[in-house]
Amino acid sequence: MNKILAKDKVIYAFEPTLEPVITVDQCEVLTIETMDCFADQITPENSDMDGFDWTRVNPATGPVYIRGVKPGDIVRIDILQIQIAGRALMATIPGAGALSKHIVDAERTFLDIVNNHAVLKTGRGELSIPVNPMVGVIGVAPANASIPTGTPDAHGGNMDCRLVTEGSSVYFTAGVEGGLFACGDLHAVMGDGEVLICGAEVAGEVTVRAKVVDSPGLPTPLVENGGLFAVLASAETVDAACELANDMMMEFLTGTVGLEVNDAGRLMTLVGNLRICQVVDPLMTVRFEIPRWVLSDLGFDHIGGQDYICS
Ligand code: CA
Ligand code: ZN
Numbered sequence: 001m002n003k004i005l006a007k008d009k010v011i012y013a014f015e016p017t018l019e020p021v022i023t024v025d026q027c028e029v030l031t032i033e034t035m036d037c038f039a040d041q042i043t044p045e046n047s048d049m050d051g052f053d054w055t056r057v058n059p060a061t062g063p064v065y066i067r068g069v070k071p072g073d074i075v076r077i078d079i080l081q082i083q084i085a086g087r088a089l090m091a092t093i094p095g096a097g098a099l100s101k102h103i104v105d106a107e108r109t110f111l112d113i114v115n116n117h118a119v120l121k122t123g124r125g126e127l128s129i130p131v132n133p134m135v136g137v138i139g140v141a142p143a144n145a146s147i148p149t150g151t152p153d154a155h156g157g158n159m160d161c162r163l164v165t166e167g168s169s170v171y172f173t174a175g176v177e178g179g180l181f182a183c184g185d186l187h188a189v190m191g192d193g194e195v196l197i198c199g200a201e202v203a204g205e206v207t208v209r210a211k212v213v214d215s216p217g218l219p220t221p222l223v224e225n226g227g228l229f230a231v232l233a234s235a236e237t238v239d240a241a242c243e244l245a246n247d248m249m250m251e252f253l254t255g256t257v258g259l260e261v262n263d264a265g266r267l268m269t270l271v272g273n274l275r276i277c278q279v280v281d282p283l284m285t286v287r288f289e290i291p292r293w294v295l296s297d298l299g300f301d302h303i304g305g306q307d308y309i310c311s
Helices: 238-256 263-273 292-297
Strands: 003-005 020-023 028-036 060-066 073-084 087-092 109-114 117-122 127-129 133-137 156-158 169-173 179-187 203-212 220-224 227-236 271-279 284-291
Touching: 003 060, 003 117, 028 060, 028 179, 060 133, 060 203, 073 133, 073 179, 179 203, 227 238, 227 292, 238 263, 238 271, 238 284, 263 284, 284 292
Parallel strands: 003 028, 020 060
Antiparallel strands: 028 203, 060 179, 073 169, 073 203, 087 109, 109 117, 117 127, 133 156, 133 179, 169 220, 220 227, 227 284, 271 284
């Protein structure tokens, strides 16, 4: 049985002065329980949001102190498993989200999770949607800032990237000793954009392990998911986030992989994909994906030094 961190230990901002609630060694497996983004306050029995505490939104469980992590280190978080609860929640919030001009009725909708499908009731009947459990909020403490857990930025946070799934790894640059890692805001399923302002919000458990990786200058946050690497860029506008994502992928391909600038540019335009993660949080998040096979064929297989794998 590995270590377990209960979901009553949460933060609402990533900041350097946080007091760690648990310490792990590198490669030590830790299961982190997480509340949904409404801090489990909305249930079918209590769905009218009376007494809803808006200061308790986007809780991230942690912070976790990772032994041996120093400021500036690249830390890889392996997401070994994601388990989600049997019921997810969606909220329409008039005036909020990318569909705000269309949404006038505030509704809470519960979706049962049955056989790895989320069951959505619509006016035309029930729909079973295959789940793709993902972690919405994941990050480390920045060096000199306090960033609410609802905001994405260079430290991670509320990036709402649907590539952050079971089997993926996410790379961060530590701002402080121990990293002070936290995560929460699982979605049973969500599409790129998160246009309504939420996914299928769900409580659950995330099993992770952390490792310092020798890859100085790696642009972060960066996610490795099966067949691809993607850099994650957050900025005030989608345009600015796209420019940052382009810059980060160029930096990855020239700095980390070792390609020349024009070769990197040709690869980025031929086989790279610039995609939106979300457009509804305080900063917009965009990712630039590059397929793994392209880099493998050029002799680049992994990020970091020889002892990068946890055995
Ligand atoms: Ca989120
Ligand atoms: Zn969420």
